[in-house]
Amino acid sequence: MTDNSRVLIFDTTLRDGEQSPGATMTHDEKLEIAQLLDDMGVDVIEAGFPIASEGDFEAVSDIAKNARNSVICGLSRANYKDIDRCWEAVRHAKRPRIHTFIGTSPLHRGITNLDQDEMIARIHETVTHARNLCEDVQWSAMDAIRTERDYLCRVVETAIKAGATTINIPDTVGYTLPQESADIIAMLLEKVPGADQVIFATHCHNDLGMATANALAAVSAGARQIECTINGLGERAGNTALEEVVMAIKVRKDLMPFTTRIDTTKIMGISRRVSQVSGFPVQFNKAIVGKNAFLHESGIHQDGVLKNVETFEIMKPADIGITETNIAMGKHSGRAALRSKLQDLGFELADNQLNDVFVRFKALADRKKEIYDDDLIALMSDSAANTDTDYLQVKWLRVVCGSDGQEAELKMLVDNVEKSAKCEGDGPVDAVFNCVKTIYPTTARLKLYQVHAVTEGTDAQATVSVRMEEDGRIVTGSAADTDTILASVKAYVGALNRLRVRSQKTAPDADVKSISYKL
16 A cells, blocks of 8 residues: 555546557657656556557567656556556556456447346456466456446455455546545545555546546545546547646645655646657647746736735746756857757757757758747757658748749658659649649548747748658658748648558557547
8 A cells, every 4th residue: 555645646648648540659669768757756657458459569678678767667457468458568667567357338238248247257357367477467347437336346345355455436528526535535435345455546537627627536435546648638528737737736735734856847848749750739728837927928927926926826836847047049059058948948958959959040040030938849849850860851842833833843852762843732832732642642532720929020030840640550740941932841741651650550459449448
């Protein structure tokens, strides 16, 4: 058992977060995010779903080998093959965990064609098997909120008797309300034999916008593990956001007398990095980490903050790692100044990464008189696009626009072979995208194209985001540049590179893709 005043933070950005359509991360990106989570103080990192693909297995295995402090967990369905594969991936961790689950609601029992007694037997067999492999076993009742209360007590009791050390009660479809979330945890603690000997966890989706409230309500009733993701990333409307629950606990000690291991000063840095690698921008008004979270435009608010910042701010920017002063940098700024500024913004770069970003910074400084914090954040977002290791790379672009038509000429590298095309289109962006499709034919469809200016002025950088779909696979791409058309083609090509990576992932079992693994 854990200290009753301690709330464990279980981060599933690399598993549930990656299930967001378009949020696929590369192997190296997963390892990097796992290291950041480990350094931040996350208690448990759910590194992936090892049976899903060879790539997932390798990522979980490598994360397990490199983790220093966090428990490394893998997900598995309620069958021996999944559990064995999960154990093989996490077994090298200093602190491994197997997380196995089954859908217990009437809807999900219908999918598995198991009656109540047959499911009880399945739970006992599979949890016992997992416990024989690993001392730390988590069991989840998928769709617990819509499971009959008496039956939920039965399945939880079965999992405890079979050796589960953590019991997760997920709100799989974001259906519950705070009072119900608390009542279910309280009921299980009161009615289930052995409940006081295990840790109860809560995993809330945000379909009704109440994931954080539901998670904190569960904690108030006795749950001691919160499953969450950075930026609330996750399928559909997302999950409980790590930054929200952690800061709520920190700010409201009077109502939430609990502690966590999380170093909150690392929140903004990892938020920005996850946004970059997932391709999911953080909405401006997102709680805690949104661009507007510490901005005041109202005259009354500005006056109050100038007199006493606590009048309209319940936390300090420094609490989550924001130390920027928004001082502009320019073409005379050196590497040391750039590294320092990026560190203030939450970015820690290795020397080779700094060198690459510095080249981009200098190129931007030659085109833009002053470079502000938001420009640098956009530059970091763009640093992952159009790299020398990409299969598709944009090398040269020229666009002619006018009332008599638009024409684009594009040169690209395709697997290091230079190819070019000249195309017309219904606008300059359409002309450029037609060039890409001529050079690299694809059936992928553009589902979203979005542009926003990073800062003010005619020399402002534009950040372009695209979402593409092919054969049921959805990916996003983003890029920034003072040239909106160039940013557009880099984002488009970046999405195509991600689609290519996704298409190379193969699952050992076709049914892995089914609803049965989506907590």
